[in-house]
Amino acid sequence: MTSRLSGRVAWVTGGGRGIGRSIxxxxxxxxAAVAVSSRSETELEAVADEIRALGSNxxxxxxxxxxxxxxLAAAARIESELGxxxxxxxxxxxxxxxxxxxxxxxxxxxxxxxxxxVDLNLFSAYRATRSVLRGMRERRYGRIINIGSGYAKRSGGxxxxxxxxxxxxxxxxAMAGEVAGDGISVNCLCPGWTNTQLVDLDAMAATRGTSVPxxxxxxxxxxxxxxxxxxxxxxxxxxxxxxxxxxSITGQVISVDGGYxx
Numbered sequence: 001m002t003s004r005l006s007g008r009v010a011w012v013t014g015g016g017r018g019i020g021r022s023i024x025x026x027x028x029x030x031x032a033a034v035a036v037s038s039r040s041e042t043e044l045e046a047v048a049d050e051i052r053a054l055g056s057n058x059x060x061x062x063x064x065x066x067x068x069x070x071x072l073a074a075a076a077r078i079e080s081e082l083g084x085x086x087x088x089x090x091x092x093x094x095x096x097x098x099x100x101x102x103x104x105x106x107x108x109x110x111x112x113x114x115x116x117x118v119d120l121n122l123f124s125a126y127r128a129t130r131s132v133l134r135g136m137r138e139r140r141y142g143r144i145i146n147i148g149s150g151y152a153k154r155s156g157g158x159x160x161x162x163x164x165x166x167x168x169x170x171x172x173x174a175m176a177g178e179v180a181g182d183g184i185s186v187n188c189l190c191p192g193w194t195n196t197q198l199v200d201l202d203a204m205a206a207t208r209g210t211s212v213p214x215x216x217x218x219x220x221x222x223x224x225x226x227x228x229x230x231x232x233x234x235x236x237x238x239x240x241x242x243x244x245x246x247x248s249i250t251g252q253v254i255s256v257d258g259g260y261x262x
Contacts, residue, residue, distance in 0.1 A: 003031030004243040009083045011035045011075075013065055013128055014092035016043030018196035019147060019231045023089055025050055026235025027242060032087065033057035035078040039064050057082060065092035065124035066116075075131035084135040087242040090125035091147040094198050095161065114160040121164035126171060129186075133179070142184035143242045146172050150192040150260045153253065169253055176251030185250035187241050192257025193219045194229045224259030 010027045014020040015036025021043075028034045028051040035058070036047050044060035051058035059081050063070040078085055096116040098109050125146050136142030151157035152165035169188055176186040193199060204215040220227050237256050240246050 003029075004239060004245065005087070006031035008032045008086040008242070009035070009078070010087035010089065010242065011037065011078055011085045011128075011132070012089040012091055013037050013063075013124065014094075014147075015089075016040045016047055018198065019191060019194060019234050020089070020091040021047050021050075022231035022235050023091065023238045025054065026232070026239050027087065027089075028054045028056040028058070030239050030243075031056065032242070033059075033082045035059040035061055035074075035082055035085075037061040037063040037065070037074050038092065065128070066096075066119050068127055071124070071127045071131050075128070079135065084139060085132040086136070086139070086141055087143045087145070088128060088132050089145045089147065089238065089242075090128055092124050092128075093121045093147065093149075093164075095158070096120050114163075117158070117160035118164040118167070121161060122167045122171065125168060129175065133184075136184050137179070137182045140183035142179070142182070143246070144175065144184065144186040145238055145241050146186070146188045148172075148188045148190035148253065150190060150255075150257055152188065152190050153255075154261060172253065173251050180250060185241070185246065187246075187249060187251070188253045189234065189237060189241065190253060190255045190257060191234055192223055192229065192255070192260030194231055194234070196231055199228070222261055223257055224262060227258060229256070229258055 010032040012020050012024040015024045016038040024034045024036050034051050036044050041062045048058035048060040061074045063074040098113045146168050148168050149165040151162045152169050172186050172188040201212045201215045205212050
């Protein structure tokens, strides 16, 4: 039986660990050749080895998602070594620490922190999408999956992160309309609390004056299933959205979150 993504090339940004790694492996298991990119070369090579062990071609590309030059170079290398990108998973995101340049006022530090975090969590998706969109249009096939957050639809997270993830929903809907006639779909896949390095229970406990078990119980209680999800639970939905089976699904915000704050 032919795998659902046989013959396709996928690019997963932020693919060295967590949700990005799980999605990359899920797509490889369905026959896609997969490129993973991030700033951590050691993590990328480990994921690439896992992809090859599944029988798929893999490419590890060190690239800073906040750099336009790195993004364009990554797209060009992937096309050269694996072929044109059919599936783009914009997974790079997280938090950017405040700048420590000498002479910056508190207001400047705050302004840079907002801009840097929006850059990582929103602009990076726009840059990567634009870097592969022409080829998708020429082939009249493309699947763009933006990885959102539970905070993409409600408040509660850090201000710049929440604003950026809300912006990602807007980017998804607007881009879906722009490319709808080109055989390209654009969707936003939103996880809730998921067991990755971004969920730092030690830091949460320190901030709130609680314990790690108390923090785990607190965040688990925010979804209907009363649990923290595992990254591998995002893979099946990402594979569906990347496949031909999902040709009629576009412009949607889809949650895999255990029923987070419904």
